Structure formats: C-alpha cells, structure tokens
Amino acid sequence: MDQLSFFDLNDRLAQISKIGDPLEVLNEIVDWSKFDGVLLEAKAKDLTDRRVKGHAGRKPFSLRLMLKVFVLQSLYNLSDDQMEYQIKDRLSFMRFLDLGLNGTVPDA
Template sequence: MILYIFNSMYDLNNYFINKQYAKVEELGDRLADIDPLIDWEVFRPIIKSMYDNQSEKGGRPNNDEIVMLKMLVLQTSYGLSDFEAQKQANDRISFLKFLGFPDKVPDQSTIWLFREKMIENQIDDAIWEEL
C-alpha cells in the first residue's frame, strides 16, 4: 500500500511539473531547442576519465557527468556564478528540464570543483571544442 501511495505522489508531481513546463514551452524554451541538437553521451567517457574512483575500491559516487556539463553550459550561456547557477537550476523549470530533472541539483562547491577538475585534467578545451 505504501508503494502505491509513493507512485501516486510521484505521478501527481510529474503531472504538475509537466503541466507547468507546458506553459514555459508555449512561450518558447531556447534550452529545449538546443538540447536535442547535442549528443551529450559523447562527453560521458571524456568526463568520466578524470575521476580516479573507478577502481574496485570504489569511492564516493560522482555526480552525473552530463548534469555537471550541462550546469557549466547554463553558467556560460547565462553568465551565472556558481551560486547563481545552483539557485537558478533549483528555481527555473526550464533549467531543470534541460538538466533532465535530476534528483539533486549540484551545489556551488560541486560546480566549482567539477570545473577545476576539468582544467586540472586538461579536458576543458576538448569539451568546449566539441560543443
């Protein structure tokens, strides 16, 4: 019975999110136009290569590589600071849709660390050239 209630709440939330997003889409969503033009999965192995916790020992799970890259795209496109990117991604339904409605939006520290790790591993130029 509890599982049924959870699924109903999930469906109810999805219904309202989709209903709200439809209003945004009617007005025009530039991010929704851009998103399907890019094969985001091409970037996953490039980004994943910069993490050293892929061994059997494991480690703390990484944030989704594509969500992190899309956060940087949002920052660059809208001229946002790390804090403002975090704030806007939590507030704007078009940003959430672009990110794929993640369970958790990366915080400002995670965004900063991701960008620094890309620079440290010298993959930042390759990523931006591919984009």
C-alpha cells in the same frame, strides 16, 4: 497554498515549451552522449593526477550533468552560488538537466 500535482507541473512545462524554451531546443540538437568518452578520459586523468583515497562522502554527480551545468553557467554568466539557486528555482533549468523537483542539485 495548494499542493502542486504532477499534471500541474507537466502543464507548466508544456507552457514553457509552447513559448519557446531555448534549453529544450539545445537538448534536442546536442547529443550529450558524444561527450561521455572525453569526460571519462578527463576524469581518469584527474584521478591519476590526484591521489584519491577511499570512497567516502557523497556520490559524485554524473559527468554529463556537470557538463550541462557548466554550459548553463556559461550561457547565463552565473556564479556558482547563482547557478545553484537558478537550478533550484527554474523549471527550464531542471528540465534541461533532467532533474525533478526533489532531485539533488549540485551545490555551489
């Protein structure tokens, strides 16, 4: 199997756009930064409700990324396991979430 090049990936994404990627349209319509304040407030409240000790473990994913994951999960009615699989499998999901092919994907 031939190795995929950067241009091959861009060509494939361009083809997906040409066909009409609803997630690309959603990303253009929604200003996701408008949610940042509310997400930070919710995270702060969650941290005060729980006693978090230390900063061990993997760095958490951005709140905006996780919001967009929940949007996808709701739109496509996916379980956590299926959401993880679809993010890894679908270029349109990766683009919507601004993840590259080698990006770390939230696990189920």
